[in-house]
Amino acid sequence: MSKTLSRATETRSGPARRRRRSVVAAAMALVGVAGFAVTNAASAGAMDGRSRPVHDKALQADLEALVKDGTLPGALMSVRNRDGRVTNYTAGVGDLRTGSKVPSDGYVRIASITKTFTAVAILQLVGEGKLALDDTVEKFLPGVVRGSGEGAAIDGRKITIRQLLNHTSGMPTGISAMDKGILPIKDRYFETRELLDAALTEPPTFAPGQDRVWAYSNSGYLLLGLVAQKVAGRPFAEVVTNKIVNRIGLKETYYPGPGDRELRAPHPQGYLPAKDAAGDPIPGQMIDITRFDPSIAGAAGQMIATPSDVNKFLLALQNGRLLKPSLLAEMRQSVQTSNWPAGWRYGLGVIEMKLTCGITAYGHGGDADGFQTRAAVTPDGRAVTVAFTNDEAHQYKILDFFDKALCAKK
Template sequence: MLKGLSRPAGTSPGPARRRRGVVVAAITAVAVAGIAVTSTASADALKEKSAPVHDKSLQAGLEELVKDGTLPGALMSVRNRDGRVVNYTAGVGDIRTKSKVPTDGYVRIASSTKMFTAVAALQLAGDGKLSLDDTVEKYLPGVVRGTGAGAAIDGRNMTIRQLLNHTSGMTREMPLIPDQGILPIRDRYFEARELLDAALAKAPTFAPGQDRVWMYSNAGYVLLGLVVQKAAGRPLAEVITNQVINRAGLKETYYPGPGDRDIRAPHPRGYLFAKDDKGNAVPGELVDITRFDPSIAGAAGQIIATPSDLNKFLVALQDGRLLQPRELAEMRQTVEAPGFPSGWRYGLGTIEMKLSCGVTAYGHGGDADGFQSRAAITPDGRAVTVVVTNDEAGRAEVLDFFDKALCAQK
């Protein structure tokens, strides 16, 4: 759960999917590694310009990711600089039935949720309902007091900004996940306060803001969610839905409600490696983990979306529909992020990524059990989201391909 970049069964029907665009499908033959590519453009755009064409080299690269079956399926959405969208798929959506990966299907975006939580906090700052340099204590008096090994944790010495950019010192551990991983607790529901209390019993990684030390902390974002909820006076899921998802016009993004363990259709199935008695991965043996309770991630990683909708979010964030210029500039003030790829730095809920082509992109990545995703946008508006259906394999290869997709010209 929330691994990878964050390191340091049935299908629910859901509401009918709504599309503004006309879908132009080009589906290849159905094989064991069934590949499908579709291109999407609005009806008006189709009248004015030719339909977007998929990039053959990117399609080949996506197919290479799933070639050995370790990553069963892959899906990607590319939003070009002119706003046209091309969707790609490769591999299989279900290793049992060998069904195709659904084009632009719903997936767990995991830690990319942090961008949404951060936007909610920055909106409140822009509205004067909180200050980024306020202490956590101001909003949650007496709540953030460490116990046991975490005795040094104190909300009076921790700011909202430090939660946003992972300099708060909160533990990097997710203490309620057992050594065996998500499987023993896949159906367990967790309250945010329960997650926080478990984290407060763990030793801090450093004193808040100490020499600008950095350590990725999912627990810090769970705490940030509680701060946002208190400052807004409404439940966090409602704040994110109304102020971020709806404001950006996202129709295929949602914050799962209490008890919601499924993913809306259509979606590929997510997998992780089977584990031996010692908790070690058994290569070649995959377990279906599509259905589980995401409350263990909360404000740090609970959201579900389609790749194209996540790109729409990135566009709305960059073009000013979600944040005023001042708040967006704050979001992109970065600190060094040891352990991340070379040239990557962390801002307020966003990652600054120096690409191989010399371009700087902004976005995030996320690894929930069963789904590994990477999403970013370049300054000129090219947005890419890549998702594969195993979060425990191929991370370097996925990152290399993601970089290539962002740098491509088509």
């Protein structure tokens, strides 16, 4: 699992940051490219029988360029055009051992894109009158959120649901069990309460709701999962499945259950760069990390989906199938971020992205060990989800490519 579940907290500074497409992030063996492919699939309800998906040769060429040096073994992308047409792209190799192709629209770990699902579940409970955004955590989990040691200042009586959703709660940023990376814990199952208790021993990043202060927090979203579970009276995975996945017919999206360490087929393999004693990548060596227990991420990043299904989710959200207009507007009320690209703000589980073409898109990014994903939808209905099978390589080049894909006309 990635060290933060979303590397949007890392950004460039100086001249590099001002490059034309550097304003967009999501916050994502050394071999030659073994092949690439493009597949087109007409989406349900697309225009009419004469409407055909359009393959953008420029996007395909850029995708191939990203995997050319082999540090990103494979890439897959789904683009839903403004008129409803869907085109799926792939590049690179899906399995370094066999040299097989990347499966078109295969399953990937979407990591922190899960946060948008979590936020939607919470906002649906708001719409049902079961909680309010300015309720404190204490109301639903009395006595549970009390810090100790260095975390003594953390107090659920002072933290609201809204603050957790938009990362202004001051909850610790990371997940302490990840301090030594994924490999020592890849087969271990974690209860969310165990992860939360560990977070409560760490110092808060700031006082809850402190003016103009923001810090991305995975532990805050783990806590939201517990709140949703308590309010709904059902396991969090069931809440997300019933209230979102099944409701809008996402056939290729799921919340893996206890003990489920695999990805459904078809899927590319996910990779970590092997590192030396100093922590530097060893050229030519990659570790297959496709299989691990994602419970370490919980409501902050556990879900798995195909790129086209993520696009369907974002479109359903934008088109009012999951939230009433007033709640969607509330979700998109954003706050200023820190150490993120210029023009990026954070709402309630969703990122507001100012694109280089002048459009504002809404979406999220996610990094799980072995996979980095970026997804967003524009106001006129163009949706893009892109995934790569190494979460530590070419992050900013990917962000520039993501911007280009969202701004493209085809």
